[in-house]
Amino acid sequence: MKHLRSIDELGRDGLVRLLDLTNHMVEVNRRPVPKVPALRGRTVVSLFFEDSTRTRLSFETAAKRLSADTMTFSVSTSSVNKGESLRDTVETITDMGVDAFVVRHKSTGIPWQISNWTNASVVNAGDGWHQHPTQALVDCFTVREALGKERFDGLTITIVGDIKHSRVARSNVTAFNMLGAKVVLVAPPTLLPPDVSHWPVEVSYKLDDVLESTDILYMLRLQSERMSQGHVPNLREYAESYGLDAARVAKLPPHAVIMHPGPMNRGVEMLIDPSSLPNSLIHRQVANGVSVRMAVLFDLLAGESSAANLAQVAS
């Protein structure tokens, strides 16, 4: 695998391979000294044009635990502010000798454009509304870990919220589907993509109608600017219809689990203190972020010697 840009590109086999590899990384992270020399001498640069806490920190931690060198590119202090183009920026960094770019950008397609300008690997850490493949890997791994199942056949995963503008939803719908789950999307029609009828999902406009048949409830963040764009009249109305409160939690089957990719909007989609949720996987999602991203970087960068390196990781 040269790049990780979308779940489609990764494919089902790639998805399963990375999830399996993540098990080894979890084991590494349990050691007293959670560090292995697998990527010694490799350089990973994180190129974040959008704010991020979890994704950027977990990638950097992942790289360091694999002994890769890391560079952090900060837009606010870079020559981008002097008008340097993205291409020139990428070519400049490439000239310094890097092995992977971890990229987040507000525009769809940037990881594909960057991969035309560098021979390094490109990892998509979120592009516009399009894809966030490592989040999907984190979520699939977290479900696997929580339910002890490798396949998701028979599971109903309900994704609630702003599907239209969500790269997490686009990656997760594909990934959950590849593993056999039934996916239900819940949102007002204004927050659904214009032609969702072609997606392998069921759609509901009413959260209360689908809670009883939900095994995994996946809440998405509603960005407050959606209100000013007229997608919803106001946040109160959204919270009433789609927010998770105690009454809705009570309607879920007892075995159901709750997920959220963060950051949460308390008082909007999350009307209940998440620490009081009986079956929340939200902390597991964050915790697994490092292991999953170690697996991704290892898979992309360990290269020819990956089998030997894997032994090293597992030892």
Next chain:
Amino acid sequence: MTKQATTGNASQRTVLKGGTVVDSRGERTADVAIEDGLVVEVGSSLSGSRNVDVSGCVVAPGFVDLHAHLREPGKEEAETIETGSRAGAKGGYTALVAMPNTDPAQDSVAVIDFVREQGKRAGLVDVVPSGCITLGRKGEALAPMAELAAAGVRIFTDDGNGVQDELLMRRAMEYGKGLGVTLAQHCEVSSLTKGAVMNECQCCTSLGLPGWPSIAEELMVFRDIELARLTGARVHFLHLSTARSVELVRAAKRDGLPVTAEVTPHHLSLDETKLATFDTVFKVNPPLRSPNDIAALREGLRDGTIDALATDHAPHPRRDKELALDQAPPGMLGLETALGVALSVLNVDLTHLVRVMSINPARIAGISDRHGRDVQPGAPANLVVFDPNATWQVEPEHLASKSRNTPFVGMKLRGKVRHTVFDGEFTVFEGDAQR
């Protein structure tokens, strides 16, 4: 410029020998003699001081593009009137209507005169400036249309923007009717296309790209048809892109309204799925649409609902097209590939091709005195000679345009311009620009 066609001697008689002459009267084999900038004789066994064998080729009135962005003044990094004229000549054009979204915009006599003079200085095609409908193309107040009309402007448009305000458009039509000019509309209800990158479709749903819905075009086509019905003004629809737009124009023409329409080569040949490559060269406004729209546009052009093939030639420098999809400017090159795309994808006879690429656009632009005329003695020698069967591959580095943003890179096209004659002189000879 390896092969030099000498044209310096004014009294020289050039004969295009053995070609198929195609004009409004159909096809026939004939030699065409040119002298002093005019067609002087059409017949058999003609000879001159210079004889050019054009057997196997079509000899037709030079192409007229209703829609060329020549970028001068203001964005000479992308194109100049000279480089755009040369690209036009290589594409078989003898006249280009220059779109007004220059900087400053073509909303004053000074800018109109400048554009026309630069066109004359280049001397490769007739550069026909269009005028803005509104000052600065801002959609707020009418441009001095009467002054511009007095300076020779026959076609008015805010291209790049549609005129959003209904009252202002009504006024423009009423005023334009009094001046006998044509109003050309870029149909886009902008509130429906904010931030749009590509057609609103299944593909944009998956790519997470903001969609440009067909209805944003169709609403304005409908509105302007009804305003034309109300005011009696002549209205031309620029770059139609949807099946429903074609239906609306077809119905308007059935009602006898004075409306005309154009379609671009790219909307006839490329569909929305091209955007899945994230290559900004495929970003264009209006966006590439569905196969269903493409079929309807081809049928509209075939049955006469759509009058003209127009390029919407929109050069952009490399650095602009290397921006993200949502940041990159829309637009693609068209002048040098229009004939090849048309012959490759359209199933029309040569007479109809000449009608939509020369005769009709010349009429809509108000330049039928010099362009789109039948090939007969007395007509200005503005001619194209093309081989309808020659195939060639589009190589950006061989384009005359200053920019390289062609969506047809590497594509094999059928139909190649061999010579272009402008005012009796070869601007292009054996495919090479002469100046």
